[in-house]
Amino acid sequence: MQHFRSSIGLLLGTCLAFGSGMAAADDLVISNWDGYMAPEALDSFTEATGNDAELVLHGTNEEIMGKLIASNGRGYDVVFVSSPFAEVLQNMGLAEQLDHERLPNLANLYPEATELAHDPGNQYSVPYTWGTTGLCYRSDLVDGQPDSWQDLLNPSDELQGKTTMLATDRWLLGAGFLAKGYSVNETDPDKLADVRNLLIEAKESLLAYDDTTFYAKLVSGEAELVHAWDGWCNYGIAENADIEYVIPREGSDLWVDTMVILKGSENKEAAYEFVNYVLDADNHRWASENILYKVPNQAAMEALDPALIEQFPNLGMTPDEMMAFEQLRNVGDAQRAYSRVVSEIKAAN
Amino acid sequence: MTDRKPVYLMTPALAWLTAFMVVPCLLILALAFFRRGIYGGIVYEFTLSNIALVFDPLYARIFLKSAGIAGLAATIAVVIGYAAAYAIASMPRKRQPILLFFAVLPFWSNYLVRTYAWIVLLNREGLIVSLARAVGFDGDLPQMLYTETAVVIGLVYNYLPFVILACYAPLSRLNPEIHEASRDLGASEWTTFRRVTLPMTVPGIATGFVFVFVLSIGNFVTPALLGGGQFQMIGNLIYDQFLTANDWPFGAALSMFLIAIMMGLLTLQTFASEKASGQQRAEVSDD
Numbered sequence: 001m002q003h004f005r006s007s008i009g010l011l012l013g014t015c016l017a018f019g020s021g022m023a024a025a026d027d028l029v030i031s032n033w034d035g036y037m038a039p040e041a042l043d044s045f046t047e048a049t050g051n052d053a054e055l056v057l058h059g060t061n062e063e064i065m066g067k068l069i070a071s072n073g074r075g076y077d078v079v080f081v082s083s084p085f086a087e088v089l090q091n092m093g094l095a096e097q098l099d100h101e102r103l104p105n106l107a108n109l110y111p112e113a114t115e116l117a118h119d120p121g122n123q124y125s126v127p128y129t130w131g132t133t134g135l136c137y138r139s140d141l142v143d144g145q146p147d148s149w150q151d152l153l154n155p156s157d158e159l160q161g162k163t164t165m166l167a168t169d170r171w172l173l174g175a176g177f178l179a180k181g182y183s184v185n186e187t188d189p190d191k192l193a194d195v196r197n198l199l200i201e202a203k204e205s206l207l208a209y210d211d212t213t214f215y216a217k218l219v220s221g222e223a224e225l226v227h228a229w230d231g232w233c234n235y236g237i238a239e240n241a242d243i244e245y246v247i248p249r250e251g252s253d254l255w256v257d258t259m260v261i262l263k264g265s266e267n268k269e270a271a272y273e274f275v276n277y278v279l280d281a282d283n284h285r286w287a288s289e290n291i292l293y294k295v296p297n298q299a300a301m302e303a304l305d306p307a308l309i310e311q312f313p314n315l316g317m318t319p320d321e322m323m324a325f326e327q328l329r330n331v332g333d334a335q336r337a338y339s340r341v342v343s344e345i346k347a348a349n
Numbered sequence: 350m351t352d353r354k355p356v357y358l359m360t361p362a363l364a365w366l367t368a369f370m371v372v373p374c375l376l377i378l379a380l381a382f383f384r385r386g387i388y389g390g391i392v393y394e395f396t397l398s399n400i401a402l403v404f405d406p407l408y409a410r411i412f413l414k415s416a417g418i419a420g421l422a423a424t425i426a427v428v429i430g431y432a433a434a435y436a437i438a439s440m441p442r443k444r445q446p447i448l449l450f451f452a453v454l455p456f457w458s459n460y461l462v463r464t465y466a467w468i469v470l471l472n473r474e475g476l477i478v479s480l481a482r483a484v485g486f487d488g489d490l491p492q493m494l495y496t497e498t499a500v501v502i503g504l505v506y507n508y509l510p511f512v513i514l515a516c517y518a519p520l521s522r523l524n525p526e527i528h529e530a531s532r533d534l535g536a537s538e539w540t541t542f543r544r545v546t547l548p549m550t551v552p553g554i555a556t557g558f559v560f561v562f563v564l565s566i567g568n569f570v571t572p573a574l575l576g577g578g579q580f581q582m583i584g585n586l587i588y589d590q591f592l593t594a595n596d597w598p599f600g601a602a603l604s605m606f607l608i609a610i611m612m613g614l615l616t617l618q619t620f621a622s623e624k625a626s627g628q629q630r631a632e633v634s635d636d
Contacts, residue, residue: 062389062593069390069595088388161492167578169593208495208577222473333387339594340407346581347411 028053028270031064032080036257037278038286045277051270061085068094068262077265078274083118083256084170086125087330095124096261102272105279112319113296116256117327125258126275129231129293132252132317132325133171136233137225138218140242149179149248152227153202160205164217165227167209169342170328172199174253175227184253184326187334196341200348209346218243229255230314234292237312245314254325256296288315294322374608380601389595399602408586408603415583416610418497418572419565422504426561427554429505430512434553435546437513438520445521452513460507464574467503468494471575495577503571508564512557519553520546552622559618563611583607 030042034057038044042053058064061082068076073094081089089095100106106114106122119125135146143158152175155163166172174184176195186192207223215236217223228236233245259278261271278284281299288295288304292312295301296319309316331338381399384392402408437448455463470476471494478490493499523546531541569584576582583603590600 060592062595065389066592066595066597069386069388092388164577203579206577206579207492209579210577220472220474330388335594336385336596339589339596343411343581343586343589344407346579346585347407347414349580 026052026267028077028267028274029056029075030054030078030080030274031056031058031067031076033058036080036287036291038283038290041278041283041286045274048277049270049273051267051273053270053274065089073262073264076262077267077271079260079262080128080257081260082328083116083125083127083258084328084330086258086260087118089260089262090119090124091330094263096263096265096268096271097124098122098126098261099272103276103279105276105281108279108281108284108297108299110296110298110301110319112323115323118256118329119258125260126279127296128257128259128278129287129291130254130256130296130322131230131294131314132247132322133166133174133227133229133255134233134245134247134252135225136215136218136228136236136243136245138221138240138242139244141221141224146225146246147249149175149250151248152225153179153198155205155225159225161207162222162224163206163226164208164210164214164223165202165206166214166229167211169338171227171229171253172209172342172345173338174328175199176202178248178250178252181250185329185331187331187337189337192337192341196344199345203345203348215239215243230317231291231293234312234314238292241311252325254322254327256327377601377604380598381605383598385596385598389597391597396598399598402599403602403606411581411586412583412606414580415566418500418504418580418582419562422501422508422565423558423561425501426505426509426512427516427558430509430557431516431550431554433509434513434516434520437517438523449514449517453510456510461570461574463507464503464571467499467506467575471499471502494575495579497576497580499575500572500580500582503575504561504565504568507571508561511560511564515557515560516550516553519550523549548625552625555618555621555625559614563614566610567607 028051030053032055042055046052056076058067064076064079064081065085065088068079068089069092073089073092079089086095100122103126106126109122109127113127113130114120114122116122116127135149135152137146139145143156146152151159152163152165165175170184173192173195176199177184177186177191179198180191180194182191182195186195207217210217210226214223214226214228215232218226218236219239228245230245233243236243237245259275261268261275265271279297281297281303284295284297285300285303287293288300289308292315294315294317304315380391382395382397384394384396384398386392403412433452437445437452440448468475472478473492473494475494477493481490527545527549528541531545532538536544566582567584567587569582569588572578572580572582572585584607587600587603587607590596590603594600
């Protein structure tokens with residue numbers, strides 16, 4: 001049995017290793033979403049520190065988690081993941097306990113960004129971007145100003161078939177939890193059933209579930225009100241100034257994408273240097289200016305061009321305002337119940 | 350004599366299939382009997398719970414729904430494809446290759462691109478609606494994109510060439526003298542088709558149907574793109590287990606069932622065409 005186990009692990013590991021295009025062992029290996037950092041970042045990092053680095057891409061948190069779990073955290077040095085997944089890496093003992101002395105640029109972070117609920121004191125994760133989830137809409141087509149999750153879940157007659165919701169389980173359920181006044185990390189079965197019923201009803205008026213092109217649907221006019229992350233709503237605003245973002249009065253979640261150094265890293269020195277390099281005010285500002293996300297870096301945000309904030313008002317949200325919202329947390333075994341509820345919603349008709 | 354057959358020529362193909370088809374399938378089979386860890390991953394403890402979960406009403410319903418959509422797509426594709434193949438086979442011999450070439454031409458482009466084209470055509474601000482407006486129609490058109498209809502359209506469109514090819518093969522091999530004999534004996538064109546042509550081309554129809562059905566039931570791209578994520582087919586459910594829920598054991602159990610269904614159908618189809626061609630030989634010799 002023991003032999004069988006290890007051979008399955010080995011085979012799976014091998015498949016994943018081939019699949020992810022693993023780099024030579026002495027290069028720093030970073031896994032990130034496509035386009036989530038400056039294209040020249042790695043070259044300038046190499047130039048600045050003399051460390052060779054290779055970028056591997058993942059499409060979703062779950063994808064990189066699958067690889068890390070199968071390889072037991074080997075093969076990667078630094079990964080970019082959303083905070084609930086950083087928590088999982090910590091719980092599994094795969095995350096490096098950060099030595100702050102090697103990260104002097106942590107001083108650039110807002111004080112709030114060092115007190116995040118999932119990791120107070122940045123013991124194992126460093127926030128890279130943060131923001132909210134709300135409603136993104138065409139102010140020229142929607143009557144009045146939407147201000148409630150009910151505007152999305154139970155839309156007016158004119159908006160029937162012109163709304164989209166995020167498809168990823170945590171945010172899809174999040175809209176229902178917030179509309180009901182529950183915690184975004186609720187695991188009580190009765191409350192989950194409540195939210196399931198609410199979201200099945202909401203499906204009737206929905207155009208589509210959409211995680212990636214909802215802003216394009218707004219621009220084309222195919223959709224008029226969509227469930228959106230603030231940073232992505234900005235991509236719509238960039239193409240059509242009539243698009244606006246609003247946080248419903250029932251609230252939002254606070255989402256945080258983080259950098260985690262793997263405990264199994266064989267290039268820890270370079271990994272620390274990389275994280276510190278990203279936290280540099282100028283480097284970190286790139287994310288805000290180019291991918292239009294808020295970064296938790298005070299020095300970077302203060303240097304942001306005010307014209308940019310005028311064009312994309314949600315970039316001007318203060319850390320204080322964001323901290324009012326509850327962060328998505330890892331829910332452990334309840335994740336299976338979440339997956340099931342999402343299947344029930346998507347299979348309903 | 351037998352030992353001189355170059356069996357060794359099969360070695361590369363067999364090695365390839367074993368390494369990249371048989372072994373991964375066995376791994377998936379093994380995975381289905383383990384537990385999922387709290388954070389995903391695999392706990393190596395034997396369990397039958399994943400198999401049992403496949404029969405849970407929720408997931409069984411998704412299986413049935415997928416079979417329904419795949420069955421509908423396969424039926425429509427066979428009707429359209431058979432008619433097209435019949436027309437092509439009735440053309441002068443010289444023109445048939447060029448017509449077949451046009452039927453297969455869409456395969457030269459990427460599946461995703463072809464599916465996206467339907468989004469461009471069907472969406473609310475899309476080509477079809479714009480055309481309708483341009484010719485003066487100003488009423489409300491029903492929402493076409495992101496519906497079950499759109500998913501079926503996408504599946505039929507993408508797999509139609511398979512059916513045309515599968516039906517064309519037996520149609521083109523039909524001996525025209527049989528057709529003439531039937532007419533000479535007084536059968537109408539329709540009776541000839543119903544009693545002679547159709548029965549002799551059943552194997553092609555069965556092959557086309559099973560191809561479209563098998564490719565459709567496991568498809569996850571078309572429901573995701575044209576169904577707007579609102580229709581969960583079994584392929585999407587499996588995709589979600591591996592890539593969202595990180596529940597590989599359950600995803601593996603679902604995959605095994607899907608593979609079993611496909612293998613069952615392909616076996617039936619092989620059996621049916623063997624039988625049909627045997628029958629034909631028998632009938633021909635009877636006459």
